[in-house]
Amino acid sequence: MEKQQYVTYYRVSTQRQGVSGLGLDAQRATVEQYLLGRAKTVVAEFVEVETGRGANALEKRPQLRLALQACRKAGATLLIGRLDRLARNVHFVSGLMESRVKFVACDMPEANDLTIHLMAAFAEYEAKRISERTKEALAAAKARGVVLGATGPTNLKRCNDQRQQKAEEFRQRIRPVLEGMAAQGLSRRAMVIRLNELGIKAPLGGAWSLGQVQRMIHTTSVFAGEQLQDRTKLQALSSYQRV
Numbered sequence: 001m002e003k004q005q006y007v008t009y010y011r012v013s014t015q016r017q018g019v020s021g022l023g024l025d026a027q028r029a030t031v032e033q034y035l036l037g038r039a040k041t042v043v044a045e046f047v048e049v050e051t052g053r054g055a056n057a058l059e060k061r062p063q064l065r066l067a068l069q070a071c072r073k074a075g076a077t078l079l080i081g082r083l084d085r086l087a088r089n090v091h092f093v094s095g096l097m098e099s100r101v102k103f104v105a106c107d108m109p110e111a112n113d114l115t116i117h118l119m120a121a122f123a124e125y126e127a128k129r130i131s132e133r134t135k136e137a138l139a140a141a142k143a144r145g146v147v148l149g150a151t152g153p154t155n156l157k158r159c160n161d162q163r164q165q166k167a168e169e170f171r172q173r174i175r176p177v178l179e180g181m182a183a184q185g186l187s188r189r190a191m192v193i194r195l196n197e198l199g200i201k202a203p204l205g206g207a208w209s210l211g212q213v214q215r216m217i218h219t220t221s222v223f224a225g226e227q228l229q230d231r232t233k234l235q236a237l238s239s240y241q242r243v
Contacts, residue, residue, distance in 0.1 A: 003039045003040055003041045004038075004039065004040045004041070004077065005040075005041055005042075005043050005074055005075065005076035005077070006035075006040055006041070006042050006043065006076055006077050006078075006079040006104075007042070007043060007044045007045070007046070007067050007070045007071050007074070007076045007077070007078055007079065008031055008042050008044070008045045008046070008079045008080070009045075009046050009048070009063070009064060009067045009078055009079070009080050010024050010027045010028065010031075010045075010046070010047045010048070010080075010081065011027075011047075011048040011049075011061070011063075011064075011080075012024060012048075012049055013049075024047065026081070027080075027081035027082070028081075030081035030082065030106045030107070031079060031080075031081050031106055033106070034079070034106040034109065042079070043070070043074050043076055044067070044070045044074075044076075046063040046064070046066055046067040046070075047063060048061050048062075048063040048064060068099065068101050071101045071102075072101060077101075077102040077103060077104055078101055078102065078103035078104070079103070079104050079106070080103065080104070080105050080106065081105075081106050081107065082105060082106070082107045083105040083107060083108065083111075144162075167203065170203055171216070171219060171220050174200070174216060174220065175220040177195075177200065178191065178213075178216065178217060178220060181194060188210060188213050188214055188217070189210060191208075191213050192208050192209065192210050192213050195208045195213070196208055203216075
């Protein structure tokens with residue numbers, strides 16, 4: 001039986017993904033799974049590290065152009081791991097379909113033209129929403145005083161100052177609670193149980209642990225008098241031993 005010929009095409013959208021191989025490995029695994037146990041052979045492979053945005057995505061992808069040329073020359077089918085690796089652009093997918101080069105997406109190999117159009121439309125919508133959410137997040141960060149695009153000590157200091165301020169506000173709120181428990185004679189472990197029973201969240205959320213309570217006692221100076229007495233006793237003992 002004559003084997004069906006394929007030209008495989010893999011794409012990652014960032015240089016970092018291309019160097020790490022993480023995105024490519026996942027796509028190759030999907031393609032290999034599709035070809036497993038089938039009378040099919042791969043005649044060429046093309047790998048692209050480039051953005052695919054815009055209606056002129058084909059102009060930005062020389063490897064895809066070469067892959068299409070190889071398909072025409074060998075009468076092969078273009079094989080990709082996922083449709084969104086080909087394009088998140090309805091106009092581009094339509095143009096590719098009109099080029100009369102057959103292509104198969106391993107994530108939906110039985111898809112017809114209508115299904116591919118719908119999937120491309122949804123992928124395009126999803127890409128736009130990701131872009132919109134990113135812009136909204138950047139605008140919110142800018143409103144908080146973050147200098148967008150800035151790196152180094154200046155911007156890092158502002159973020160650290162904000163975190164430290166929130167931490168200090170939390171310490172001021174929790175200090176009276178810990179002092180009240182200390183006045184009742186509760187041990188550190190008993191404080192952990194009481195805080196969790198009261199539904200008071202730990203600094204990063206969730207339940208309190210013994211280590212968190214101990215650190216909070218230390219930073220809020222709870223039991224300061226007790227600690228001072230302990231240090232005084234140690235100093236006295238040390239002086240006695242030297243005599």
